[in-house]
Amino acid sequence: MNLNAQDLSKHQWKDRLILIVAEQKNEKFQQQLTELQKHQQGLNERKLVIYQILPEKYTTGFEEENWKNSSELFQKYKAEKSDFRVILIGLDGGEKLEQTEVLSAEKLFNTIDSMPMRQAEIRKNK
Template sequence: MLKTISFLILIFSFAMNLNAQDLSKHQWEDRLVLIIAEEENETFQQQLTELQKHQQGLKERKLVIYQILPEKYTTGFEEENWKTSSELFQKYKAEKSGFRIILIGLDGGEKLDQTEVLSVEKLFNTIDSMPMRQAEMRKNR
């Protein structure tokens, strides 16, 4: 009986890891910016353009960009290497908007969530006010 329960727990844990396979690998390594849209629209493109202008600042803050559309996603700004999956879109899509952007911290928690274009200034100020980022900045002086 104990072996059966242990086996079921192992299978359940494995299944949970599959659901979180794409984002959990970043925990304690990277901060994430998830850009979720119903389609590649003007707001989606404005957000990408806003972030692309500040790639050094993104790198300094250990930010990984996820572009998430209904049937596919990719990381970074490249238009290649899209992966087919609707899992991330289903999990993070906006309820009442065709656009959503989420900041996920090193600990895996959501730190910022909005349905309009996020300015780099607000993004960086939010991150720079976090205790872990403050420690990173002190360490790098």
């Protein structure tokens, strides 16, 4: 069943994705959610969709319900030597940023804002 890869590919050319991948809901996982929640407007402006990914399930956004049972995304994106990983996936579906520490909204937004497609969006929206 290739449901999850399909789930992510439906975002290509429409949304940027933040994948928050953790072995369990740990401190970094919660800190990352809190950091991103404080910057909703910036997330929306940059067309960011949040995926919370745990070993047996995942959900989108900041909801605590609507979890889907599946381990496929976790298996694909989990960190080799860390119990936490955050990944930015661009509009083209490629990984643009990946780290095993909590990602600041500032670093996230600066990374996205330096991308050619985002520069074009900014020019178009002026």
